[in-house]
Amino acid sequence: KQEVTQIPAALSVPEGENLVLNCSFTDSAIYNLQWFRQDPGKGLTSLLLIQSSQREQTSGRLNASLDKSSGRSTLYIAASQPGDSATYLCAVSPGTYKYIFGTGTRLKVLA
Amino acid sequence: GAGVSQSPSNKVTEKGKDVELRCDPISGHTALYWYRQSLGQGLEFLIYFQGNSAPDKSGLPSDRFSAERTGGSVSTLTIQRTQQEDSAVYLCASSLTGTSFLNEQFFGPGTRLTVL
Numbered sequence: 001k002q003e004v005t006q007i008p009a010a011l012s013v014p015e016g017e018n019l020v021l022n023c024s025f026t027d028s029a030i031y032n033l034q035w036f037r038q039d040p041g042k043g044l045t046s047l048l049l050i051q052s053s054q055r056e057q058t059s060g061r062l063n064a065s066l067d068k069s070s071g072r073s074t075l076y077i078a079a080s081q082p083g084d085s086a087t088y089l090c091a092v093s094p095g096t097y098k099y100i101f102g103t104g105t106r107l108k109v110l111a
Numbered sequence: 112g113a114g115v116s117q118s119p120s121n122k123v124t125e126k127g128k129d130v131e132l133r134c135d136p137i138s139g140h141t142a143l144y145w146y147r148q149s150l151g152q153g154l155e156f157l158i159y160f161q162g163n164s165a166p167d168k169s170g171l172p173s174d175r176f177s178a179e180r181t182g183g184s185v186s187t188l189t190i191q192r193t194q195q196e197d198s199a200v201y202l203c204a205s206s207l208t209g210t211s212f213l214n215e216q217f218f219g220p221g222t223r224l225t226v227l
Contacts, residue, residue, distance in 0.1 A: 097209035
């Protein structure tokens, strides 16, 4: 059974720091991996989608990497800002549709 | 264009009552998903629609839960005889298709259900 773990569960950093969020999964047979952010009381916003054949994706200050063989993905946030404060979720797709989510990392960036 | 919308945004009900939650996916998206996010828990998959049919209902927690989709668009999740453990945020997502690995899912804002 696929299990997705995110470490740390919570993180508080001063503004301007570069930071790394970790996601690990137990079954390497995935189609893709998607990173989301969730703001309090809101739905999920897609950040980056990495297909299983890809190693990384970049969007602005965000970079996500994927190492399928070791069951790991990292989300790198450069020059963090208070507006980055949110819960970050990773999700893996073992097939063409269903997503299995991690429990998230709650990030707070202090001004 | 418009994103995924859900209604109501909040629903408070009494134990034992039935509730209906609605999801309007992004226009043209053939795949639709329901997830549940309970307090302190991760998101759990409930059901997947491809068009109007539901090839995977494996995540529905009990037979009190049902969902339908009509016209390949709007979906309704119905919970009968609600229990306190049904209290959660119910999230709907859609994607262009559910039959390709290029399956970027777009989420609605969710419906927060509270069962008293």
